Amino acid sequence: MSEHPIATGARFVGKRIQRKEDRRLLTGRGTYIDDVVVAGMLHAAFVRSNVARGQILRLDIAQARALPGVFAVYIAADLDQLGCQPGNPVFDMPGCPSPDNGLLARTDVRFVGDPVAIVLATTRAIAEDAVALVEVDYRAEAPVIGIAAAQTMPPVHPHLPDNLVNAMDSGRDDEIDAIFASAAHVVEDTIRNCRQAHMPMETRGLVAAPDGTGELTVHAACQSPHLSALHIATAFNMNQHQVRVIGKDVGGGFGLKMSPQRDDMAVIAAAILAGRPVKWIEDRLENLIAGGQSREDQMSVRLAFDADHRLLAADVEYDCDFGAYPYATQSSASLVTPMFPGPYRLPRYRWKAKGWYTNTSGLVPYRGPWMLEMFAREAMFDVAAREMGADSIELRRKNIIGKPDQPFQTAAGFVLADISPRETMELAVSAIDVPAFRRDQAHAREQGRYLGLGLANGIEPTTVSFGYFASDMAHVRIEANGRVTAMTTTFSQGHGTVTSLAQVIAERLGVPFEDVTVVEGDSSQIGFGSGAGGSRQAVAGGGAAIKASDLLREKIQRIAAHAYNASPEAVRIENGVITIEGAPEVRSSVAEIAQIAYVAPDRLPHDMEMGLESQYRYRPPPMVLANATHACICEVDVETGKVSILRWVAGSDCGELINPAIVEGQIAGGVVQGIGGVLFEHLRYDEDGQPLAVTLKDYLLPTGLDVPRIEYQHMCTPSSTPGGFKGVGEGGAMISPPTLVNAIADALAPFGKRWLNMPLSPDRIVCALEQ
Amino acid sequence: MSLHFVEFELNGCQIDGMVEARRTLLDFLRCDVGCTGPHAGCEHGVCGACTVLVEGQAVRSCLMLAVQANGKTVETVEGLSGGPKELHPIQQLFREEFALQCGFCTPGFLMTLVALDRSEPRPNAAEMREALSGHLCRCTGYQGVLRVIDRLTEDRK
Ligand code: FES
Ligand code: FES
Numbered sequence: 001m002s003e004h005p006i007a008t009g010a011r012f013v014g015k016r017i018q019r020k021e022d023r024r025l026l027t028g029r030g031t032y033i034d035d036v037v038v039a040g041m042l043h044a045a046f047v048r049s050n051v052a053r054g055q056i057l058r059l060d061i062a063q064a065r066a067l068p069g070v071f072a073v074y075i076a077a078d079l080d081q082l083g084c085q086p087g088n089p090v091f092d093m094p095g096c097p098s099p100d101n102g103l104l105a106r107t108d109v110r111f112v113g114d115p116v117a118i119v120l121a122t123t124r125a126i127a128e129d130a131v132a133l134v135e136v137d138y139r140a141e142a143p144v145i146g147i148a149a150a151q152t153m154p155p156v157h158p159h160l161p162d163n164l165v166n167a168m169d170s171g172r173d174d175e176i177d178a179i180f181a182s183a184a185h186v187v188e189d190t191i192r193n194c195r196q197a198h199m200p201m202e203t204r205g206l207v208a209a210p211d212g213t214g215e216l217t218v219h220a221a222c223q224s225p226h227l228s229a230l231h232i233a234t235a236f237n238m239n240q241h242q243v244r245v246i247g248k249d250v251g252g253g254f255g256l257k258m259s260p261q262r263d264d265m266a267v268i269a270a271a272i273l274a275g276r277p278v279k280w281i282e283d284r285l286e287n288l289i290a291g292g293q294s295r296e297d298q299m300s301v302r303l304a305f306d307a308d309h310r311l312l313a314a315d316v317e318y319d320c321d322f323g324a325y326p327y328a329t330q331s332s333a334s335l336v337t338p339m340f341p342g343p344y345r346l347p348r349y350r351w352k353a354k355g356w357y358t359n360t361s362g363l364v365p366y367r368g369p370w371m372l373e374m375f376a377r378e379a380m381f382d383v384a385a386r387e388m389g390a391d392s393i394e395l396r397r398k399n400i401i402g403k404p405d406q407p408f409q410t411a412a413g414f415v416l417a418d419i420s421p422r423e424t425m426e427l428a429v430s431a432i433d434v435p436a437f438r439r440d441q442a443h444a445r446e447q448g449r450y451l452g453l454g455l456a457n458g459i460e461p462t463t464v465s466f467g468y469f470a471s472d473m474a475h476v477r478i479e480a481n482g483r484v485t486a487m488t489t490t491f492s493q494g495h496g497t498v499t500s501l502a503q504v505i506a507e508r509l510g511v512p513f514e515d516v517t518v519v520e521g522d523s524s525q526i527g528f529g530s531g532a533g534g535s536r537q538a539v540a541g542g543g544a545a546i547k548a549s550d551l552l553r554e555k556i557q558r559i560a561a562h563a564y565n566a567s568p569e570a571v572r573i574e575n576g577v578i579t580i581e582g583a584p585e586v587r588s589s590v591a592e593i594a595q596i597a598y599v600a601p602d603r604l605p606h607d608m609e610m611g612l613e614s615q616y617r618y619r620p621p622p623m624v625l626a627n628a629t630h631a632c633i634c635e636v637d638v639e640t641g642k643v644s645i646l647r648w649v650a651g652s653d654c655g656e657l658i659n660p661a662i663v664e665g666q667i668a669g670g671v672v673q674g675i676g677g678v679l680f681e682h683l684r685y686d687e688d689g690q691p692l693a694v695t696l697k698d699y700l701l702p703t704g705l706d707v708p709r710i711e712y713q714h715m716c717t718p719s720s721t722p723g724g725f726k727g728v729g730e731g732g733a734m735i736s737p738p739t740l741v742n743a744i745a746d747a748l749a750p751f752g753k754r755w756l757n758m759p760l761s762p763d764r765i766v767c768a769l770e771q
Numbered sequence: 772m773s774l775h776f777v778e779f780e781l782n783g784c785q786i787d788g789m790v791e792a793r794r795t796l797l798d799f800l801r802c803d804v805g806c807t808g809p810h811a812g813c814e815h816g817v818c819g820a821c822t823v824l825v826e827g828q829a830v831r832s833c834l835m836l837a838v839q840a841n842g843k844t845v846e847t848v849e850g851l852s853g854g855p856k857e858l859h860p861i862q863q864l865f866r867e868e869f870a871l872q873c874g875f876c877t878p879g880f881l882m883t884l885v886a887l888d889r890s891e892p893r894p895n896a897a898e899m900r901e902a903l904s905g906h907l908c909r910c911t912g913y914q915g916v917l918r919v920i921d922r923l924t925e926d927r928k
Contacts, residue, residue, distance in 0.1 A: 018866050023855040025874030026862040028808025028848035032875060035807040123802075125793070201812045201820055201875040201909050251810070251875030252909050284813040494873030494910045661869040665911055669872065672912030696817035696907070703904040704913040 052689020202251020224531020462727025482591025489529020670732025
């Protein structure tokens with residue numbers, strides 16, 4: 001795994017080492033956002049619109065203001081005094097105008113949940129009582145609900161010409177039409193995903209504490225304290241040093257907590273106006289209607305094959321519902337259309353992508369935001385196989401690339417390298433034993449039972465390094481007592497980064513794992529970095545940790561060499577003990593070298609600086625690819641529509657694994673979120689724009705009874721980064737939907753239907769079978 | 772709103788306070804007593820993150836009023852072991868099986884499992900899985916918790 005020869009012994013990388021954070025979390029000693037208490041803190045609650053679109057005719061806060069315990073009730077005009085700039089400095093795409101209606105709705109509301117006032121009170125209960133006393137009258141208007149409506153109805157944001165967030169395409173290509181016209185097989189259909197929520201068990205929340213001298217401390221349930229601080233400082237036109245964001249334990253993020261949103265900014269503005277610390281903890285209803293949504297998108301796909309079932313061309317059209325206030329005004333294409341060719345030889349490719357504003361909760365990227373590329377392609381491969389009378393695995397075998405084919409340039413221009421799609425596919429296929437399954441399936445069908453096998457291949461682009469995501473940082477120091485403290489720009493919402501990075505650092509330095517403490521979660525410590533997002537922490541954080549540790553190890557070697565009259569290359573560091581090759585009598589320790597570095601400068605090589613610390617800002621390659629093949633077997637009860645998942649094989653190539661148990665946890669969490677998205681989860685709106693999923697009884701998440709036991713199969717093709725790591729955070733969530741949908745379609749193949757409209761919940765399966 | 776006196780035994784200590792009748796046991800524990808182990812995931816009885824033991828029974832503290840706990844015995848995750856240095860055997864299994872990621876749901880899972888594990892006759896694996904279907908976890912896909920149940924019930928398949 002190393003570019004350098006390692007002068008250390010014990011390997012910690014690759015081991016299932018128990019997590020450092022677990023004792024605290026298991027004993028109820030975590031500090032999640034609602035556990036933070038700041039002296040003098042007020043509690044915030046929002047008054048939210050109950051109509052999807054309409055003018056505010058009357059807003060009366062007098063009664064609420066008069067309630068004992070209420071400190072302030074702010075409306076748009078109050079918060080507007082601060083001139084907070086809407087928009088997302090990290091993710092907004094230049095040229096896309098931002099929707100602007102203030103932090104609170106000014107004259108009109110644009111989705112159910114749109115905030116119109118914010119109450120600050122001495123307790124949350126009083127704040128909620130006051131919310132109930134605020135009177136608002138609306139003149140409701142017909143809302144824009146759904147992509148089709150967005151294309152024809154008046155704009156959601158009156159200052160914009162239409163509902164288009166942005167439109168992109170691959171350009172004119174007449175030849176592709178000729179290819180389709182003469183192809184032996186053309187298959188086409190539209191895959192419709194359904195609106196889902198990230199649904200971390202901890203909702204959003206923050207405590208904003210202005211200190212009176214223009215500085216602001218924000219405790220936040222976020223994915224990156226540094227990124228959040230940057231965003232807040234930009235929005236409120238403050239200097240970076242004036243904003244400090246602190247995150248401790250965060251109860252899951254999945255993209256929802258990547259950027260401070262409008263509600264968060266409103267709480268900060270209210271705290272600044274009030275001059276008091278303010279806590280806001282979103283409740284589950286708010287989370288469901290206003291916290292952000294994802295996956296309300298669709299893709300029309302046309303595939304052309306030759307007579308031998310080789311892929312000739314693809315033509316896709318992608319549309320995405322951005323809601324009213326998306327986290328950023330961004331490319332509708334994002335990675336969806338660029339990644340569509342996946343791991344296949346696709347000679348010709350044309351695409352279009354459009355994003356649309358609607359009167360619904362805003363789009364916030366959810367784990368694998370571009371998952372429809374994988375979903376649509378893999379589901380359409382199975383549709384095509386059935387239509388052409390081919391075996392779906394054989395069809396993939398004919399078109400997939402393997403290790404010997406790389407580097408390989410895809411039809412969208414990406415260069416594939418260091419991945420193993422054909423190889424993980426064969427791994428998963430052999431784990432399943434397809435011939436045996438086909439016999440079971442035939443036997444079951446004779447008894448009126450419907451079993452299905454589904455498989456999907458995918459490439460996960462990780463650590464996409466652009467803009468503020470171009471680097472991460474580690475500061476590693478050996479204290480005077482020999483213990484190691486590392487500060488990193490990674491940030492865990494359950495990822496276990498303080499464990500994984502301690503494994504990396506302990507191994508590179510040659511010290512005991514127990515001696516390494518990784519500190520993260522404070523924007524005032526070390527320089528800027530981007531935290532969690534885009535499956536980047538193993539590569540970017542791991543790379544920074546390796547580089548910083550290597551610098552430090554070299555310094556230890558030089559000091560020891562000087563002290564013991566040896567050459568630096570002869571100095572070995574193992575388990576914190578230092579020995580010199582060829583001088584068996586010498587036995588020193590990292591602690592002793594630290595003593596020299598901090599308190600005995602005379603024993604240092606002349607012109608060497610004191611201290612034992614290093615820092616490194618690591619720039620990963622533009623993108624690091626991981627790949628996977630998942631396969632599952634399910635049974636569909638055609639009477640009740642219930643889908644039971646009987647087996648799940650996850651074949652992955654995530655390069656070198658730092659901690660396989662943590663990696664498998666990432667895969668499993670994603671897979672089960674994807675299963676939920678196929679079978680249960682649906683944030684529905686009615687035609688009036690009223691959200692129909694407003695509790696966890698309406699928005700169903702998978703439970704322990706719904707999930708398969710995942711069988712992991714790992715392959716290792718190291719990436720070209722130090723350590724050979726790859727990202728793994730999002731692939732599971734993207735690949736599990738097509739895997740499961742293909743299994744359901746295989747099970748129900750005798751009914752001759754296509755299963756491309758999500759969710760495939762029991763009622764919808766039964767209805768479709770009855771039609 | 773009038774206040775009511777409530778006192779009960781919490782993790783072996785006697786505590787008391789004055790609460791509004793509407794105060795949930797969860798809010799009383801978290802905000803008034805500073806016992807932040809139980810978490811608010813939904814506040815409507817679905818997620819299980821707020822689970823505590825009242826008289827040894829697993830209870831959703833978001834659905835129980837603080838006044839209803841008067842005179843009872845209440846246990847939270849903080850009381851399962853002497854502190855972070857020593858883990859209850861089920862906490863230890865969670866650690867060994869990587870049954871938590873963010874840990875927000877974990878106190879609820881632990882309290883339900885502890886209650887089940889103490890009950891007589893001790894439930895088998897299927898019964899434990901059934902009971903845990905009332906707890907939501909968004910991070911782990913339940914894989915680790917299922918392994919914990921396997922190990923807890925190894926002797927009674
Ligand atoms: S908070 Fe009590 S069940 Fe969710
Ligand atoms: S570990 Fe995060 S919700 Fe369960």
